[in-house]
Structure formats: structure tokens, C-alpha cells
Amino acid sequence: MSLSGFTDPWWLLLIGVVAVLAAGYLVIQRLRRRDTKRFTNLELLAKVAPRRPGWQRHVPPAMLAVGLILLSVALAGPTAEQKVPRNRATVMLVIDVSLSMNAKDIPPSRLAAAQKAAKSFADQLTPGVNLGLIEFAGSATTLVSPTTDRTQVKAGIDALKAAEGTATGDAIAAAVQAIQSFGKLITGPDGPPPARIVLLSDGRENNPADPNAARGAYTQARAARQAQMPISGIYFGTKGGSADVEGQAEDVPGDQQAMQQVAQLSGGEAYDAESAGQLQNVYSSLASQIGYETKTVDASQPWLALGTLISLLSVAASVLITQRIS
The missing domain is CATH 3.40.50.410 (von Willebrand factor, type A domain)
Structure with missing residues (x-):
């Protein structure tokens, strides 16, 4: 079963909002690294900016972005042709x-x-x-x-x-x-x-x-x-x-x-x-x-279910990786 259209395609504009939020996240991460490097005393740097998880800390935001995109598609009302x-x-x-x-x-x-x-x-x-x-x-x-x-x-x-x-x-x-x-x-x-x-x-x-x-x-x-x-x-x-x-x-x-x-x-x-x-x-x-x-026929249910599941998993991953909801 393949997508044949959307009943409310305007909801797809939310994907653009998700893209803007993702870009903002990347900018914040870059600024945070720049500000951290201003500390020249390594001992003080270790106290002020304790070691964070590596690339794993970016997993929850990425999952949340994917979940929001899937939910946006679901809101747009995807349809499919079915026998x-x-x-x-x-x-x-x-x-x-x-x-x-x-x-x-x-x-x-x-x-x-x-x-x-x-x-x-x-x-x-x-x-x-x-x-x-x-x-x-x-x-x-x-x-x-x-x-x-x-x-x-x-x-x-x-x-x-x-x-x-x-x-x-x-x-x-x-x-x-x-x-x-x-x-x-x-x-x-x-x-x-x-x-x-x-x-x-x-x-x-x-x-x-x-x-x-x-x-x-x-x-x-x-x-x-x-x-x-x-x-x-x-x-x-x-x-x-x-x-x-x-x-x-x-x-x-x-x-x-x-x-x-x-x-x-x-x-x-x-x-x-x-x-x-x-x-x-x-x-x-x-x-x-x-x-x-x-x-x-309406084909939004799989998108809604998968988007909700990934969004919830992003919260769980945030707690496990960063010990906080981010």
C-alpha cells in the first residue's frame, strides 16, 4: 500500500518547524563548545564543564525530531489506495x-x-x-x-x-x-x-x-x-x-x-x-x-503510532543517557 495523497497537506508545514528547531539545536551546541574553550585552566575546565556523554547525548533530540516529523505526516491525513x-x-x-x-x-x-x-x-x-x-x-x-x-x-x-x-x-x-x-x-x-x-x-x-x-x-x-x-x-x-x-x-x-x-x-x-x-x-x-x-482509505494510523512511540522512546533515552529530560 503506497501513499496517494493527503487530506490536510498544510500540516506538513510543521516539518519545516522541526527543521528550524533542529538547526537551532546545532547552533546551540556549537556556541556551547565555543564558550567552553574560553577556559584556559584545564583543572577549572574540568570542574566547570564536567565530561558529558559523547555522541549518545544527541540521540534523544534526534529521535524526538523524527517522532515530530512522523506526527506531522499523520496530522496531514495521508491516504492510500487499497483493494x-x-x-x-x-x-x-x-x-x-x-x-x-x-x-x-x-x-x-x-x-x-x-x-x-x-x-x-x-x-x-x-x-x-x-x-x-x-x-x-x-x-x-x-x-x-x-x-x-x-x-x-x-x-x-x-x-x-x-x-x-x-x-x-x-x-x-x-x-x-x-x-x-x-x-x-x-x-x-x-x-x-x-x-x-x-x-x-x-x-x-x-x-x-x-x-x-x-x-x-x-x-x-x-x-x-x-x-x-x-x-x-x-x-x-x-x-x-x-x-x-x-x-x-x-x-x-x-x-x-x-x-x-x-x-x-x-x-x-x-x-x-x-x-x-x-x-x-x-x-x-x-x-x-x-x-x-x-x-x-485513511493511512494515518501507522504514522501516528510510530511517531508517538519514537517520541516516547526519545524521552526514555534522554533519561538514560543524560539523567534528565532534554
């Missing part, structure tokens, strides 16, 4: 269950690997995030409305089954509608909570074939942007994947560029995952991004 768990947010997890997800280029299959990673994602999200689940193939179905109950979401993930078709646009539209409906129920003084759509797919849309059609993925991605619901698009699969479609093996390389375009049009970001491990890493990164937010 804190979100106490309200909505995420719709949208998973492609088209037949191409049966491809075994990612063992045991793309769908099985996606299910495992998605459940881990649900567990990693902070408790304040409401998570919902949508599956889509030829049409989109909302399996779980946004909720903080991760058990419901993971049960829905376990129930995913592959089917024909890929209606990515319908899935995005369903996610937007689910978030808006849920937002009306929990809208607070600051409006509905921030929302995000996490879309995982391995294939190109074919229902409709034109992504710019009314129900198309690009059109619905633009609608998501207008609704302030960015899409984190995850392209999952390999170029050499093949799946059993109606008893025949078909190549299912997917459309990586389409996924990137969907994410870009929505104001979100795209990710590529060619293995179960990479998918897990993507989900972990998203969980950290979504579940936490950066806030400016």
Missing part, C-alpha cells in the same frame, strides 16, 4: 453449451473443463457479489438468477448439457435482462450495483448467422455497453478441436476474433484459454477484478 472486497455487485456467468463443447481437445472435454473452472470461479468471488448463471446453445436459458448462494450456482453448472446451435446474442440479451430485473430489487441510494457479464464460448454464432442482426451478438454487445454491463469474453478451445455431431466428427475451431469483437463492443475485455489451466487462470484473474475494488 477492498465489494459489498455489492452483480455478475452473470454465461456458458456456451453447444455441441462443439463436447470436443475432447481439452480433456476430459471442453464442457467438463469449463464446468470445473466455473465452479472454482464461483468459490473465488467475494461474498458480496451476486452471481447468476445462463446456458446457451440454440437458445438461452437463465438457470440461476443473481444470488449470493454459491451452492445454487454450482448445482446449475453441474447440470449443464450440450445441445445444438449457438445463439450468443440471445445469451447476452438474457444476461442484460436478468441483471436489470435483479437491479430493480436491490437498487440503493447510489443506484443499482455495478454489473459484469462473463461470457465463455468456443464457437461462432449461428443463430442468427449475422452478428449484426437484431438478435446478433454484436448488436446485443452494443446494447450491453449502453446498459453499462461490460462483457468479459473468454474464448475457450484449440484450433484443432473436433466434436461428434450427429455421429460424425466435425472440426470446431471456433471464432476467436468474434469473441474479441463482442468484448470490445461491450466495453469489456477478451481472454484466450487453450487449456484447462489457462481457463482457471483467467477465471482467477476475473474473480480478483470483479470481487474487489480500489478505494482511497
